[in-house]
Amino acid sequence: xxxxxxxxxxxxxxxxxxxxxxxxxxxxxxxxxxxxxxxxxxxxxxxxxxxxxxxxxxxxxxxxxxxxxxxxxxxxxxxxxxxxxxxxxxxxxxxxxxxxxxxxxxxxxxxxxxxxxxxxxxxxxxxxxxxxxxxxxxxxxxxxxxxxxxxxxxxxxxxxxxxxxxxxxxxxxxxxxxxxxxxxxxxxxxxxxxxxxxxxxxxxxxxxxxxxxxxxxxxxxxxxxxxxxxxxxxxxxxxxxxxxxxxxxxxxxxxxxxxxxxxxxxxxxxxxxxxxxxxxxxxxxxxxxxxxxxxxxxxxxxxxxxxxxxxxxxxxxxxxxxxxxxxxxxxxxxxxxxxxxxxxxxxxxxxxxxxxxxxxxxxxxxxxxxxxxxxxxxxx
Ligand code: 0WD
Ligand code: CA
Numbered sequence: 360x361x362x363x364x365x366x367x368x369x370x371x372x373x374x375x376x377x378x379x380x381x382x383x384x385x386x387x388x389x390x391x392x393x394x395x396x397x398x399x400x401x402x403x404x405x406x407x408x409x410x411x412x413x414x415x416x417x418x419x420x421x422x423x424x425x426x427x428x429x430x431x432x433x434x435x436x437x438x439x440x441x442x443x444x445x446x447x448x449x450x451x452x453x454x455x456x457x458x459x460x461x462x463x464x465x466x467x468x469x470x471x472x473x474x475x476x477x478x479x480x481x482x483x484x485x486x487x488x489x490x491x492x493x494x495x496x497x498x499x500x501x502x503x504x505x506x507x508x509x510x511x512x513x514x515x516x517x518x519x520x521x522x523x524x525x526x527x528x529x530x531x532x533x534x535x536x537x538x539x540x541x542x543x544x545x546x547x548x549x550x551x552x553x554x555x556x557x558x559x560x561x562x563x564x565x566x567x568x569x570x571x572x573x574x575x576x577x578x579x580x581x582x583x584x585x586x587x588x589x590x591x592x593x594x595x596x597x598x599x600x601x602x603x604x605x606x607x608x609x610x611x612x613x614x615x616x617x618x619x620x621x622x623x624x625x626x627x628x629x630x631x632x633x634x635x636x637x638x639x640x641x642x643x644x645x646x647x648x649x650x651x652x653x654x655x656x657x658x659x660x661x662x663x664x665x666x667x668x669x670x671x672x673x674x675x676x677x678x679x680x681x682x683x684x685x686x687x688x689x690x691x692x693x694x695x696x697x698x699x700x701x702x703x704x705x706x707x708x709x710x711x712x713x714x715x716x717x718x719x720x721x722x723x724x725x726x727x728x729x730x731x732x733x734x735x736x737x738x739x
Pocket of ligand 2: 610
């Protein structure tokens, strides 16, 4: 198995540790047929507008409109508009789980259970992006994470806090990285229209406050999950027209020229793409390959559920089952550690590459993340 849980001999105050290790997996059968243990259902949708205001509807939904298949490259200039048509979300604002919690408050009737100890029919509530980080932890060698966990009326809420290293990186981001981030959003604008039969409008403004989010209920092993994730677009001509499988994730990546570059892409980058789309059941990922001048020199579509086939013959590569086993074990670990039902109590789980997971306990501190309006709305 890819993890083990043990109690360190000489440790005071911290309690249990969860170790992350990529040992030879001996019990991968825990998740036999990939996908059969994870079934996703869309519970709802919400949108964040150009001013980052919440709306409990799909007004920000966009439609996948790829360029015509003919021609060597689609002629997208990903740098266009960076200086003059870019409105950036203020990423120093900590939003926590607030938008998702707002959706829950408005939809709590459809989430109720018979179980008296439990208000919502989910063991865990979180952002999809936080689960992506947990899934890829066994293979992550650069960035650690900090996840705050609170048990409230029978459900465990997980909210990420920025690590010191991530904050430094965000504040010192180079001009080149900022432009690369923009290029990802610009690619979305070239590939998406506002209506199912519309055409993309690359003359418009890129505003990263805008978001369309899906709310998904799913299971991982014995855990029921309720999470939300931002969706780039839906394909009105999808062979599987139901959400979430009609959704398409758009990505950009540097064009590859050699088999070695492609192997490295499979080992280090596509694992994140896979984990992010696999969780909510987004069935396709469309990559736009960037040339050195910022133009898109090619497109490639990946079917999320077939990505494992691209890597399974590379023995040094990541394995989906290791990720899922680790994530399921981590969630089980949270259930054993966070047992006091208290919206003001936070267990802060920290992980850095090469180290085990550790945690600290905080009462009514800066780490508290369930707002009063949420606690009151769900207590009424
Ligand atoms: O407060 C926080 N620490 C975070 C809040 C961290 C991550 C996300 N968020 C919130 C935002 O409100 C956002 O609307 O979550 C929403 C997106 O959640 P997610 O889908 O669970 O996040 P993730 O899968 O990491 O990212 C999906 C997309 C990204 O697309 P790419 O193709 O780059 O993976 O959401 C965008 C980005 O476009 N995104 C964010 N948007 C707002 N705030 C953030 C962020 N912090 N991170 C990624
Ligand atoms: Ca994307």
